[in-house]
Amino acid sequence: MRASTRRTAGVAALALALILTACGRGDGGLELEPPATKVKIEGTDRYVVHVTEKAAERLDINTTEVSETEQGLAVPSAAVILEPDGRFWVYVTDEPLAYHREEISPVREEGGWAYYENGPGPGTTVVIESVAELWGEETGVGK
């Protein structure tokens, strides 16, 4: 080939390569798995939120157990989330990295604790940290 033709071919190949690279995945080629997914619970409008280990670590999801007291079943106030329709919910978990909402009622809050009669029984594991993030994932923040 002539020198000039070679040069042209080289430039064209380089340009092509760059273009292909740019057209490639914008994430740099790494496949990311979503930090959390949700699965609908049959017969309700609620979801089970499945969280990856990494995500749980990042969120620092801490839990505690429902306790029984004279004033009724108790959970820390930090576990409670209030829905726009006025109902109170807590996130409970029976399998690792899977959380779903349960309603608690009627709720009386005092001294950092929320007392109720109907809802998850004593000993149930409830989430007391990152409740808002779980709730955001369930209700679809940003989607």
Added chain:
Amino acid sequence: MLRSMVRFSLRFSWLIVGAAVGLVALGAMQLGNARKDLLPEFEPTIVEVQTEALGLSAYEVEQLITVPLEQDLLNGVAFLEEIESASLPGLSSVVMTFEPGTDILDARQLVTERITQAVAVAGLPNVADAPQMLQPLSSTSRVALVSLSSDELTQIQQSVLARWVIVPNLLGVDGVANVAIWGFRDRQLQVLMEPERLASERLDIYDVIRTAGNALEVSPLTFLEASKPGTGGFIDTVNQRLHVFHEQTISTPDELAQVPIEDDEGRAIFRGGNPLLLGDVTDIVEDHQPLIGDAHCSDGPCILLVIEKFPEANTPEVADGVDDALSALQPGLEGMEIDTSFYRPADYIDSTFSNLSIALIVGAVLMLAVLGLAFFDWRTALVSLVSIAASLGGAAIVLFFFDVTLNTMILAGVAMALVVIIDDSVAGVGLVSDRLQHGRTESNGASAGKTILGATIDERRPALYAFFIVIGLIVPFFFMEGEVGAFFPAIAWAYLAAVAVALIISLTVAPALSLLILRNQHSAESGAVARLKESYARRRAASSGKLTTALATGGVLVLVALLALPFMDTVMRPALQERDVVIDLEGPPGMSLPAMDQIAADMVSDLRGLSDIDNIAAHVGRAIMSDEIADVNSGQIWVSIVAEADRDSAIEDIDDIVARYDEVRGTLSTYSEQRINEVLDRSADEVIVRVYGEDDVTLAATADEVAAALADVDGAASVAVRDVADQETIEIEVDIDRAQSFGLKPGDVRRTAAVYLSGLTVGNLFEEQKVFDVVVWGDPSIRETPADITELEIATPSGTRVSLGEVADVRTVEAPTVILHESVSKYLDVVVSVGDRPAGEVGAAIADRVETLQFPAEFHFAVLGGFAEQEASNSAVLAVGIAILIAIYLLFQSAFASWRLATLAFLVLPVAVTGGILTTLIFSREMTLGFVAGLIAIVGLASRWVISLIRRYQELEFSGTEFGPDLVTRGTLDRIVPIVASAAALVAFFLPAVVTSGAVGLEVTGDIAITVVGGVITSLALALVILPGLYTRWGHVKNPDTSAEDLYIDYALVEEERV
């Protein structure tokens, strides 16, 4: 330069023709998008600041609002030329007029800077709403009237919908500046008190005010706790932020009635175990505020929306926008009828354009027929027509390029330019055609291109000189004041633009078209033309004493025209034949709103009986932020004349009905007439001595003194003090001693009386994105008659009951209806109407006399009158006019290189306009703007012909022909075809406009047409009879200036080329 332009066009003829077609198409398209309006903006730059103070009397408005605003704030605004104000009951209006040429946005900025300091710096008391600067408005600001009525909804409900739903929507329409609501009845919750009931529970008005105010969420009264409503706050849990808000509990009278009374220690009052409620001691109702005006339609009471537009707004577009907005709202406004059929200037504009188009098309057809049949073959006529169309298209594009709003004045300017445009095309193309034919018959081998070039150049030079002459003639009009100064510039600019474009078209499009279409024409001279030339030559040869014929004709024409002038009236304002009529009603000062309402309602139902009118709407008094600065004793009725009815007889019928009502003075006009009167009316036959002063009594006395002193000034026909209308007003003055014995201060009396008589807004209700007032007021039964005032109970510190009459004097006095200020001072005008002496002299004499008088302290005077401005503008016009005449004379001189010929041409030119004067005398007897425009166009035409003829004579002489009658005859014959063709074309074209002059849209253009048709005929006489005759006698220049020969070098060349 001219040669190269023509040469270029001949070479690229197809390109030029294509461009011309494009020009016409583009111009036609742009016509649809152009902004349109009736009249140009004739109002100077003004800014108006209005302050509403419901219930305040004129005197108090002046003292508390107008004076602080004017003196401390607005008087120092930069570029201010005049500051005037009106203080009337409930309204202060300050109007600032800025120096001519001030940009409206600059003016508004300067005023805004001041207004924002109104409360802080000027100390405007908390008794009125904040001062508002009105939107910039067009000179004829009203663009639509919309009536709202309903069988199902109350007027309050309609008002609420109007204020909160309809008006905000309308304000969003492009071009809408302001919407005022007449008959507005605001929904209020009113707590009505009776002194007896309050006294029976040992309560006073402050208990009621406190309770009602604090019951609500928000109150403007700073002494109530409710003035600090506080915020709801929010709670942060671990996971969520929860905001707190308080839903309003009270929205109906019943709910407010349930509130327990709060005593001055903030405690409830118990009677038998139950708290005393607000509803127990007062009546709480839903009602509306005291009215400042009202509206009435043909079916009964209604709400009238008056829509005003921005300056330079596109009227048809605004009207359509309003219609669209309302029909979009209609489905959501069940039960409300919306009527937009009143006052539609957009319809007038549509009629204008359609009538003008018809006149244009019929005129064009006639012209085409005349040209084609009599003079040329069809192809030549076609070339002329296309050139004319291209000129119009070009003119349209120039106007749109400068973003000009199309109005009757602009269109008149274009009509005026058509005289030049038609002459350009017909004469130019005619000459080309003539030369080409001669070229054919003589078969001399000269190329068509060269012939066209020569012919075009020949024709262009006279045109250039004529162009400069006309520019010169227009210049003085820019210096004029008053109506001419306001309207003529629009005509002038449009004319200049169109004529400039025509000049270019005639150098490019016409030659190119001629080359393409006429190049190979073989037809012989048309029969008519040949006959014309023959008969003219014969007549010239036959008539001996050509000079006497010429002089006689000219002399007679000039004499008749001069005699006619005194019989003609000068009406320089455009009298548009609008079919919407406004009846201005004015009742005696002090007339009540119900009385005025009744008169309006009666008149409306009388007018309904007339078959030649419909769409009747009336409004009385004023509305908030409206264009009417008047009290309830005045009103307007708007009426439309049915399309099929005769306008004059309809107006007569309306007049008859209005005249039946003695108690009011009714004046008929159209809206634009009314506005022109308001803005531009300056009578030049009055001298006014304006006496400025402070207090009314001394002012009146001083004015009387001045009037007496002026009574015997030479030239003063009558002297009178212009009265300020007074009306019966109730004056309350507290007697300090008597008040003191009860522990009362004058302020206490004022405040209590104010609450009982005028009401006090104690808080607001917020509902569905609307805001309503809650008002504490006296029960209607205690404020029905003047006597009730004396019996009002004033709250005393000790709890003793005392009536107002015991501590104050209540009197009926005469107080001014409106208090006018000019230059921040009250004034009275002493009006001297001028008799025999010229106004200027009388004015000077008056000024001298007044200076000898002694004025009280703080008084001064000024001598005004339209004559002052008239004098100034007259001298300016005179100076400029003389300069222009000299310039024209010099232009003639450079055209002919001969002083004698210039004098000849200059003196002979006025004959041309005599025809215009005579035809105007026959048709209308009025000298109008159109008349003046037509005369200028005729002068342009005639000067072009005169220059063309004289140069032809000179050229013949220079190329060897001997001077004599034959030379003149031959020269005239050489030019007879273009001139006569042009004259015939002009008469044919303008004839439809003459016949339909006075129709909608053709008021000004029709006057132009009438003048032009007459002027063309006398110009023809000038060109064919008078000028040849005079030239034969005086035109021979024995020792021609050698420089003259240079003038004709071009001609020589052309002659060579031709021969």
